[in-house]
Amino acid sequence: NAGVMQNPRHLVRRRGQEARLRCSPMKGHSHVYWYRQLPEEGLKFMVYLQKENIIDESGMPKERFSAEFPKEGPSILRIQQVVRGDSAAYFCASSPTGTATYEQYFGPGTRLTVT
């Protein structure tokens, strides 16, 4: 059973470009979470999605950031017009249900560098 897949593992973008980060949850998991890890910081919750629905995006910056989890295909975290402060590791996690009773399984992360 493959784990949570994320690609690309490393992404370099120049200021003003767009970044697209992909996440394929574990087989059988329909709940996806995105977290951001800034240097010397723990992970911060960004958004929680189920198929075709955003359940909670309270941790998402108000501008430039969006997320989706379509009926078919991976979940996408999109960052428009990236700035240097967006440089971070972005982790996706998945779970079979939407409560902490079941642990969240994390992917290897995408490390975004904005130059």
Place this chain on the structure above:
Amino acid sequence: AQSVTQLGSHVSVSEGALVLLRCNYSSSVPPYLFWYVQYPNQGLQLLLKYTSAATLVKGINGFEAEFKKSETSFHLTKPSAHMRDAAEYFCAVSGAGSYQLTFGKGTKLSVIP
């Protein structure tokens, strides 16, 4: 609202010595508590979790943690450190019935041969 404080951003122990990583939490609801480990350039792996059953929780790789409500603590221990335990460890909390994990800032564990 929940928060997690991990005391000590860096901890060094000798190989074979006791590992103790500290975690204190605050939560307005009964908490679920987790310890995750992150090896360099990898994702997070769950070590153990507390979900209101036994207060002493045993996890993988010989780690265990004890939930102490009176002290609002969930410290991680291992009797004897191995070189392969060198990694960063994160404590996290979630409210019962919630899904959002709140993480501490992490503790980097170094193991000295």
